[in-house]
Amino acid sequence: MAERISTLSDVSTLYDVLLCDVWGVLHNGVDVFQHASEALSAAREKGVTVVLITNSPRPAPGVITQLRMMGVADTAYDRIVTSGDVTRKLIAEGPSKVFLLGPERDMPLLDGLEVQVEAAETAQSIVCTGLFDDEVDVPEDYHDMLLAFQTRGVPLICANPDLIVERGHRMIPCAGAVAAYYQQLGGEIRIAGKPHKPIYQAALAEAREQRGTEIDLSRVMAIGDGMPTDVRGAVDAGLDLLYISGGIHAAEYTVNGKPDEAILNAWLKSEGVDPRFWMPRLA
Structure with missing residues (x-):
């Protein structure tokens, strides 16, 4: 327990x-959780090394710029791996002709x-960084396009394994x-971010x-x-985990605006995981 x-x-x-983790722990896409930055800064002052490990599709320099613009303190971390x-x-390692499925702001991923970025009809792989417009689109909107890719045997490289994130008080698909x-349509997917091993190996190397x-x-x-990413990734990597309950799964165990500890532990048990610690927000 x-x-x-x-x-x-x-x-x-x-x-x-x-x-x-970054999104859901340090910020929610709109608001910065200042106490989280302060907690990590204090840990670093005691000699703890802090590596931010995020499923952002942006390479690290772009995320650092974003964090600074949002107000996350540089003192909160030593390194970042995305x-x-x-x-x-x-x-x-994949085919050279790619189709970018995601907003144009993610083009630096290919720098x-x-x-070569190609049209859907000629691309040999899909690089998916998100939805074209995640404020309105859902994956099912891309059914015909994805089915055409699947029929041609085109693999999809997923640059952000998150299923959803909390943006302010809304849930946004990733x-x-x-x-x-x-994958449900029968397509091949390739992923290296959380919960998969490559990103943990890279973070530990840093x-x-x-x-x-x-x-x-x-x-x-x-x-x-995040259960399918942060939690599963930590468990598979054999690491202790501090679970932040106030993130994307809060509705599963919140009663009258507060996490109910008994319901939370029952939910974690139903998911087959046993974090060592938990708290509502990092502080």
Whole structure:
């Protein structure tokens, strides 16, 4: 049964490295959770290495710029690894003619790669960073296009495995939802971000380089709010987990505006996971 904690400092001395999710922990796409940045900054002051590990399809420099614009303190982390970073390897290893399924702002994902953006009819792979307009579109809107890709055996490379994110107080579909729908249609998908191993291997490599020493996995804790990504990824990587209950799954166990601990633990058990700790928001 997960232990409720009041502050990150209650347990941070148990760890050398924290692998912390971004969207849902540090911000919700609109509002910055200032206490979360302060908690991570305080952990770093005690010698803990903090690596942000995010399913953003943007390479790390773009996410750093975004975090600064939102007001997330630079002192909150040492390094950052994105799904975009590890997905670039999948793109480089795939066919050179790609179709970008997502907003144009995600084009930097392809910078420096020997690929050519093509029309849907001629592309040999799909690079999915999200929906064209995630404010209004849903994956089913792309049924005909995706079915045509599936019929031609075109693989889909998913740059953001998240199914949904919380944007303010709304739930917004992500590239992971498109990938799941494509898989339902019989299409092949390729993913390197959370919960898959490549992004955790990359994050631990960054921590190792930052600390200048080998990393003891028993002294690494992941922090996140997403069951299919943060939670599954941490469990599969053999890491302790601090579950943030106030994220995308809050409706599963919230009663009168507060998480009900008994319902929360029953829900975690039904999902087959047992985080070491939990708290509503990182603080």
